[in-house]
Amino acid sequence: MCIHRKSYREDSISVQARLPIARLSSGKEIETMTTSPEVAFSARVSKHLTDLQPQQIIIFDQLITNVGSAYDPSSGVFTCPLSGTYQLFATILSGFNNKVESGIVVNDIEVARLYSGAQHAHGSSTAVMILLLEKGDLVSVRVLYQPTSHVHGVYSTFSAYLLKPL
Structure with a gap:
C-alpha cells in the first residue's frame, strides 16, 4: 500500500511518492489518497x-x-x-x-x-x-x-x- 503526492505544474506533471497532498498550478493544495496495492x-x-x-x-x-x-x-x-x-x-x-x-x-x-x-x-x-x-x-x-x-x-x-x- 502506498500514499501518493501528486504535484501539478502548468508545463508538466510530476509524481512524488508517499505524501498525501497535491498542489495545483494555482498554488492550492488538495488531498489525494491512493491506497491500492502497487505492482x-x-x-x-x-x-x-x-x-x-x-x-x-x-x-x-x-x-x-x-x-x-x-x-x-x-x-x-x-x-x-x-x-x-x-x-x-x-x-x-x-x-x-x-x-x-x-x-x-x-x-x-x-x-x-x-x-x-x-x-x-x-x-x-x-x-x-x-x-x-x-x-x-x-x-x-x-x-x-x-x-x-x-x-x-x-x-x-x-x-x-x-x-x-x-
Whole structure:
C-alpha cells in the first residue's frame, strides 16, 4: 500500500511518492489518497542476445523498477501477484539487417505479436496491451517461430503495471 503526492505544474506533471497532498498550478493544495496495492516493473536487455530459438523467453535482465518484486530478471517471467487489470509493454529492437518475431505470452498463450526487422538498418516494434490477469499468471516475451540471430541490448524493454486490482 502506498500514499501518493501528486504535484501539478502548468508545463508538466510530476509524481512524488508517499505524501498525501497535491498542489495545483494555482498554488492550492488538495488531498489525494491512493491506497491500492502497487505492482510495477520495467526491465531491459543489458547486452545483445544472439542465437535465440523458437519459444525461448527473452530475458530482460537489467531491472529499472520492480515494485512488488513480481518480475524475475533471471528467468524473464512476470508472475502476477494479484488479480487485476494490467498494462503491459514490450519493445524489441533487432540487430542490424536482422529480424525478430516475438510475442507477449501469458500462460503459454500468445496475446500480442511483435515484428522487428529491416534491411540495412535496425528494426523496432512495440506492443502495448491491457489485460485482465489472475494471481499466478505467468507473463513473458518470447521468440515465436523461427530462430533469430540478434535482439539488441539496452533498447529492448519489457514493462507492466497494475491499473486496478480486482
